[in-house]
Amino acid sequence: MARLITAITIAILCTFIFINDSHAQAIDRTDFPVLSIAEPAMQGDAVLLLQERLSELGHDIKPTSVFDSKTKERVKLFQIANSIEADGIVTQEVWELMFEKSMQPSAVIASDNIEEEQAKMLIEIDTVHKTLTVYKNGEFFKKYPCAVGKSKTPSPLGEWKIVHKGLNWGSGFGTRWMGLNVPWGIYGIHGTNKPGSIGTAASHGCIRMFNRDVEELYPQIPYGTRVRIVEDGKLFPGDFKPRKLTKKMSGQDVVYVQSQLKELGYVFDNADGRFGNMTEFTVKYYQAWNGLDITGEVTEEMYRSMGMID
Missing domain, CATH: 1.10.101.10 (PGBD-like superfamily/PGBD)
Known part of the structure; x- marks a missing residue:
């Protein structure tokens, strides 16, 4: 269990508002x-x-x-x-x-059925429009403005889950924190002591909200709530440098491949940046149906076959 929760989140450290002095x-x-x-x-x-x-x-x-x-x-x-x-x-x-160690049932869940509560909620963050939209039971519930990652430190596109919650984690994180299970870094949704940054690309990858907004949202979000971070509605922006991908790797480019496979009709679990058993199986399935060598590895040939590179 411990090793399956890579980066259990450490999905935190978002904004990194460090003190800049020579000492x-x-x-x-x-x-x-x-x-x-x-x-x-x-x-x-x-x-x-x-x-x-x-x-x-x-x-x-x-x-x-x-x-x-x-x-x-x-x-x-x-x-x-x-x-x-x-x-x-x-x-x-x-x-x-x-x-x-933070994977405990949320004290704010009203229902005894945690899985039922998780299924009711979806958060979608659009890095282009700088919005955080909440859906309940598949229907629009509320939209909030937010700040997202700068171009050099972008917010991670993908399909994540809330795996940690905390109160008052220091001024840099505002009054509430909700951490994501991103496997290659420390990301979350949190408040801020810089309200003027809301509506801009200003963070080191995390999602900032006004403190009043994150305080309103926090008690409604159970552990395991799904979070989609997209770019103008899409998980795959199309401007990346492909690398060979194999099982047990992780990263933003794994998300892109998973997302593209889903767009092409190959259904599996979340596009979560983890190249595990299901992703390997889906890659092999794609290769078999498209006349490629069945290796389970994403090579330049497969990127080209999926239309991800010229």
């Missing part, structure tokens, strides 16, 4: 940043997120946004409790363990 190392990334004692000290929202999560898990730590000796000691305690090397260094393994 600190700002970690401006969304891909499981490695955190440790350093000179100058690491600080920013990556560290704040770590400290907030440790506090949420019951560790005695005051979030300061600075990775100091006390933070290292609390990380070591967490590592000891999870039977991994206790070196006080936050690696991808630590992030994943830290957030997979």
Whole structure:
């Protein structure tokens, strides 16, 4: 179970509003940043997120946004409790363990039938129109303005799920946080202390909302709620550099291939950026029906066959 929830979300660290001074190392990334004692000290929202999560898990730590000796000691305690090397260094393994523990039934779900509640809700975020639209039972419910990722750090297109929820995760995340199960980084839907950014491409990949809006939305969204992030209604923008894809890989280009296969009528699970068993099976099925070598790998020949490159 633990390894199936790659990046359980660490789907968090969205905006990365780091303090920029010469006496600190700002970690401006969304891909499981490695955190440790350093000179100058690491600080920013990556560290704040770590400290907030440790506090949420019951560790005695005051979030300061600075990775100091006390933070290292609390990380070591967490590592000891999870039977991994206790070196006080936050690696991808630590992030994943830290957030997979958040897969608990949501306290805000009114119904006893969690699967029924999940099926009722769908969130669709359009990165072109900067909108977050909520659907209930397949029908439009409400639309909110939002901010999305900048061109250099785009929001991840794909079909995701809400896998973590939290309150008041520091000013950079506003008053509410809902993390996504994106396998290659740290993304979520959250509030903001920069309301002027709403309606623009301003974040490092996460979805920002006005605090009042995310507070209204938060109690209505159970764990497992589906989230689609699209570009002008589409999961596949058509402007990417193809690479050979094989089983166990992940990334935005895996989403594009999954999405294109679905557009061509090959139905399987979500376009979630994970090249697993079902994606491999579908690739082989496509290759068999289109006279290609049945390898289960996405090569230049298959990209061309699907109309994704010239």
